[in-house]
Amino acid sequence: MTDTIRRGEAGYDEERTGFQAAVEHRPDLIYTAENAADIGAAVEFAAAHRLPVAVQATGHGRSVPASGGVLISTRRMTGVRVHKDARTASFGAGARWDQVIDECAPHGLAPLSGSAPHVGAVxxxxxxxxxxxxxxHGYAADTVRSIEVVTPDGVLRTVTADTEPDLFWTLRGGRDNFGVVTGLEVELFPVARLYGGGLSYSGDRAQFIVDTYLSWTEALPEPMASSLALARFPDLPVIPEPIRGRYVAQVRIAYAGEPGEGAELLAPLRAAAPRLLETVRDMPYAQSGSIHNDPVEPVATCNTNVLLRTLDSAALLEHAGPDAPVPIIAEIRHLGGALARPPAVPSAVGHRDASYLLSLVTPLDGSTGFETVDAAHHRVHDGQRRGVTGRALNFLSGPAATVDRVREAYEPEDHRRLQRLKAQYDPDNLFRLNHNIPPAASV
Ligand SMILES: Cc1cc2nc3c(=O)[nH]c(=O)nc-3n(C[C@H](O)[C@H](O)[C@H](O)COP(=O)(O)OP(=O)(O)OC[C@H]3O[C@@H](n4cnc5c(N)ncnc54)[C@H](O)[C@@H]3O)c2cc1C
Structure with missing residues (x-):
């Protein structure tokens, strides 16, 4: 049976908290869902009382805070099933990637998970x-086979490319604007091991390292994924001594092929400059989270990004380097390959012509206000304006996830289609405590 927690009742604070601590949910009512029927009951209740709905699995991507309304917490719905012969996995709304990866690993299979395995897979x-x-293999959204979703009218639907093509297109990229997904089935890939890790260089030579990295990415085979982060590492004992407290340029790689081939591909980077630290090694896919080593404890951050056709390294260093007015963790992720190809079944994910994603993260620790940080990020984006194609929804979170920036995550025509479908499925915009796509004024 569905459990509900009202404001002030035991468990309220524990249930409403999440990874992105810059956004505080204070709903009137929390539904702690254990299955699709619980989610259906929560959506029906919200619709009957015209209450706005927020959905939370881990809280990594929170944007608009719930000040009242209903919060549906899915974190108990962590079931995972691997269909080995079909090479797919089905998982519940609350499953994290590490849970999915662990179920897939014994079969020599892997999902299209990202840098942080503690992120919610849905x-x-x-x-x-x-x-x-x-x-x-492309965006994870493009490998979805089937979606179970409760739409804002409270109906539980099984959505595939054949049964409900509009909703199938919309949910894959439009995320939480069209209902609460109770479970997904996605494709898996035969990857058991990676050659991966980080190469850390002194930030004194950041411009040279960025330029070397950008030229290196121009001729890479598709199994080589990489990114370059520019950041001052905290002066804390958990940070390895060679990079502790230092401004570092760190290349992260994940090569889904033979370690010998990976080493050959890495040779130009290894030869470019002495490394302060290197962690590249052959590893099981289940250890892929160690490549980026993203933080696991909740933290308040401003997260913005731009997708780029070309990257101006001098402008990047000028506005996001060690002398930036606020500390910025800047990461360049190399795109292209399958990400640039149209998917077999179209989805709402936009800007496939981008060559790089430039994401910026600044901790909001109270010493600098959000407006100051957001303005500093804007200067970095503006410095890249000649190469910008749009934004990536997943790398926008916290108070920076405004309606205007969300619009820029889509091709203009796709955003208009999303707005028309929003008007059809959620005309009152009850699902607005999110990366919001407002309904079209009329359809
Ligand atoms: C440290 C870190 C590393 C990351 N690395 C990557 C990466 O490598 N690649 C990448 O693409 N992204 C990455 N992200 C972004 C991440 O994928 C998004 O923030 C994602 O939305 C997180 O989902 P969640 O369920 O964990 O978070 P939540 O905050 O719980 O949910 C995020 C949003 O998704 C919606 N949502 C969650 N569950 C459902 C559901 N069942 N139905 C409908 N809507 C739902 C919520 O409404 C919410 O708006 C990273 C984020 C962090 C903080």
Whole structure:
């Protein structure tokens, strides 16, 4: 039976918290869902009382805070089933990638998971899903076979490319604007091991390392995924001594092929400059989270991004380098390959012509206000304006996830189609505590 928690009742604070601590949900009522019927009951209740709905699995991608309304917490719905012969996995709304990866690993299979295995698999996939195997196999959203979703009218539907093509297109990229997904079935890929890790260089030579990295990415085979992060690492004992407290340029790679081939591909980067630290090794896919080593504890951050055709390294260093007015963790992710090809079944994921994703993260630790940080990020984006194609939904979170920026995650015609479908499925915009796509004024 569905459990509900009202404001002030035991368990309220524990249930409403999540990874992105810059956004605080304070709903009137929390539904702690255990199955699709619980989600149906929660959506029906919200619709009957015209209450706005927020959905949360892990809280990694929170944007608009729930101040009242209903929060549907899916984190108990963690079931995962691997269909080995069909090479697919089905999982519940609350499953994290590490749970899916662990079920797939004994079969020598892997999903299109990303840098952080503690991220929710459903939210990630519906938001596009840029993974370590994506240059070879595309966006995770494009590998979805079937979706179970409760639409804003409270109806539980099984949505595939054949049964409800509009909704199938919309949910894969439009994420949480069209209902609460109770479960997904996605394709898996025969990848058991990766040659991966990080190469850390002194930030004193950041411009040279960025330029070397950009030239290196021009001729890579699709199984080589990589990114370059520019950041000052905290002066904390958990950080390896060679990079502790230092401004570092760190290349992260994940090669889904033979380690010997991976080493050959890496040779130009290894020869470019001395490394402060290198962690590249042959590893099981289940250890892929160690490549980026993303933080696991909740943290308040401003997360923005732009998708780029070309990247201006001098402008990047000028506005996001060690002398930036606020500390910025800038990461360049190499795209292209399968990400640039049209998917077999079209989805709402946009801007496939981009060559790089430039994502920016700044901790909001109270010393600098959000407006100051957001303005500093804007200057970085503006410095790249000649190469910008749009934004990536998944890399926009916290207070920076405005309606205007969400619009820029889609091709203009696709956004208009999303607005028309929003008007059809959620005319009152009850699902607005999210990366919102407002309904078209009339359809
Ligand atoms: C450290 C870190 C690393 C990341 N790495 C990557 C990466 O490599 N690649 C990438 O593509 N993204 C990455 N992301 C972004 C991440 O994929 C998104 O933030 C994603 O939305 C997180 O989903 P969640 O369920 O964990 O978070 P939540 O905050 O719980 O949910 C995020 C959004 O998805 C919606 N949502 C969640 N579940 C459902 C559901 N069942 N039905 C409908 N809507 C739902 C929610 O409404 C919410 O708006 C990363 C984020 C972080 C913080």
């Amino acid at each position: 939210g990630y996939t519906l938001g596009g899903g840029l993974g370590l195997l994506s240059r070879q």
